[in-house]
Amino acid sequence: MFPILSATVFLPIAGMIAILLTPKTQTKLIRQIATGVSAVVFLLSAIATLQFDSGDTGMQFVEKVAWIPQMNVFYHLGIDGISIPMVFLTGLLGLLACVASYGIEVRVKEYFALYLLLLTGMMGTFIALDLFLFYVFWEVVLVPMYFLIGIWGGPRKEYAAIKFFLYTLAGSLFMLLGILALYFNSDPHTFDMVQLAAVHPYSLGFQKVIFLALFLGFAIKVPIWPFHTWLPDAHVEAPTPISVILAGVLLKMGTYGFMRISYPLVPDGARWFGIYMAVLALIGIVYGGFVALAQTDFKKMVAYSSVSHMGFVILGLSVFTYSGFDGALLQMFNHGTITAGLFLLVGVLYDRTHTRDLNSFGGLGARVPVYAAMLMLFSLASLGLPGMSGFVSEFLCLLGSFTVYKYITMASCAGIILGAAYLLFMMQRVLLGPLNPKWKELPEINGRELFTLVPLIVIILLIGIFPQGILNLFGPTTHALVDALGGIAR
């Protein structure tokens, strides 16, 4: 059988080597290589999605080879319903962000080499089934991201880059300690997630400690309040395509970690922490919303809206119900597509005006109608307009959590109102009102930019109108996970 997962993970590395061997003056060729590679990666992820048997809740496309036999470490890849949406999302955004990167004009060779390395790390994180391998991929993401923010970012890029790096590294080191403790307390010692999930013979006290150690790693990545402070810096300073990847894929690595590792491996600990997760989710939703409302920087507003929207994922995950988990996973996917679109749109505007100050725009709706339409579509999707994907997933999260934490859920609904407030307020300041004379020559969104946005809006509408399609894809797996956790079958 063709090792489709290995190909997906390591093709970008091959591309990176090819780019490193290309002279740096050949920028066009470098872009073509990067685009070609990410297109093939997307194609592979799409093929895997199509071939995926949604009825089977076990691992599929499994590849397993001994790597470090002395420690029982395996090169072990596989995907199930939880990883498949993430793999597809990574493939899709990997391609779109690559096309969006054509605007990068300095140090093109380094940029695309690092970009492809990043792609490998992200893909690997979502399909590794061995804790050691997972950690390796998780950390591989850090280094290229540091450079991508630090070299091609905005005015405070160096600060943002090292802050992102240190926050995530500190968290992941505690995750490593947790992983090692899991290993030494299993019998026989193993890093195999599937095996560990099947036995988990740990006492509650031990599970709490492990959950906390893993939590530090994942919560910083999500980010869960109060570990979110790296996010606005990194998202704002990063170049547009990298913001897209950060918001679209990297944040999901954290919540994916909860679903893939924390929950199945230390279920009692996870249940014990459920209420705390819900409270942190609520704080994140409301706090993120209020702070977004106060922003005058377009990009910062979108960044804080991420804190709020990722809060819904955590809320859905905190309750151990069918709809909560379905909602959480769907929200991960939807936030990836919607926020990626918003960041792309911020980038489109910034490329033309070199400002992100919301108060300096105004009246652009008449000047650039196509751009305005796109911005409206993505904003409405983000604020959870029924008929678009964001509504479905946030509704499911709230529905799932309502059966468990009524008051927290009610309070969380404020997040949706806040979302409507800051997004509509933003649209008013950017699109409506009198046209700022400075922008009367503002050029319309171009074909390449539309190419990066249209696939996203198609997916957003498709899921909004027919959510059952994607829910059927991963539903059986999430439901099996809820069952294994002893959750509520609703």
Added chain:
Amino acid sequence: MNVLASLPFFITESILIAAGFLILLLDLFVENKKALGWLAFAGILVSAFFIRVPAEPQPLFFGHFLVDPFSVFFKTAVLGIMAMTVLMTLAYKALPPKQEGEMYAILSFLGVGLIMMGSASNLLMIFISIEFVSLTSYILAGFEKKDPKSNEAALKYLLFGSVASGVMLYGMSLIFGLTGTTELLGIKAAVSASALNHLLLLAMVLLMVGFAFKISAAPFHMWAPDVYTGAPTPVTAFLTVGPKALGFAVLLRVLMTAFTPFIFYWSAILAALAALTMTFGNVIAVSQTNIKRLLAYSSIAQAGYILMGAVAATQIGLSGVLIYIVAYAFTNLGAFVVVIIAANHFGTEDIESYAGLAKRSPFLAAALTVFFISLAGIPPLAGFIGKFYVFAGIIQGRFYALAVIAALNSAVAAYYYFKVVKQMYFTEPKDCAPLAQPFPLMAALGIAFAGVFILGVCPAPLIELARVSLSF
């Protein structure tokens, strides 16, 4: 085993000694000192060819010199480190040209001394070998005679080293007085036979002070930053790796052979030393502006991580020590190669001079970045495998507090390593001329670079080697 019977197992060392004397002799006639360097390099290669693991441990020279898998492991490591050091010295510009020949001779002898440290199975032999290594190291540290900093380094090293040796010797004399033997195995028998003897415990602690000095563990590290900064850079590279690695070898052998009944005590002492060492090294490294000094403090911190492996004293932890040492040797030597290339060009070791290196010499910048990432313990590089193993060791031994301290330390360390990376990649260069890349340095760099990657991606053979080398 008597002297004659011992010789067949002593070929590697004999070749090194012969090479050393030959270089010393030829130094009188040969004008081209580089040729002597290549001779030393050839000597190392030839001697490496005769490395054998005997089927049974061989106690040479009346039981003073033990050839077992453990000593062979370190012998191989020493030869590798020596070869790299010679390559670095060959292209180091600041050395006084006339004395360069002596340097290669001393290095060859120093290699023998280090091998002796790894093989000594008798307190007397341990003391002699450590003193031999120390004395030759003092000379090397002061090799740039005209440079006051180099002189300061040598003198400081000598003074601190003498005190440490004195303390260690005092411990040894106590042990001999209490047990009546200097053989490690004999000491073990005596330690096991009697009830807890507090004087013996004190003697062990005194002995450990001497070893802690060698591996520059806090609070016995005071000499290290100044010595590492003042010494000629190839010597610094060597000192941060060679004597340090062999210091660990002696430490492990003595503790694991003679003092196993005291494991509870020395494990606690090592845990405290480890926590102190890594914290001290990392915190002070943060504010450094000179790359040699930064690497000096980083190497102190790294010793703290390596100590963690010995704390747990499980099979995983102990092999972690060996794995970490190999990974660290490749990485640190590689980093110093780039530092030498840069110092040859800039004439200074300020971190600021690395500004924009990525644009001037992309490969050098990338290589140094890779070494720093490896030192920071980020996968998939050699340093991560080492760190993973020592972490595994302490988690297995349930030293959770130490594990948390080490994790926090690793984050601090990443900060200062990336301070240099930031200079190389985010800052604009003052001029864009690429740096000269002489062949010996590029060869050493290539070896280190490949080693860091290969050990990181396929660590299994090294892990297996470390496992079978734990032959206490």
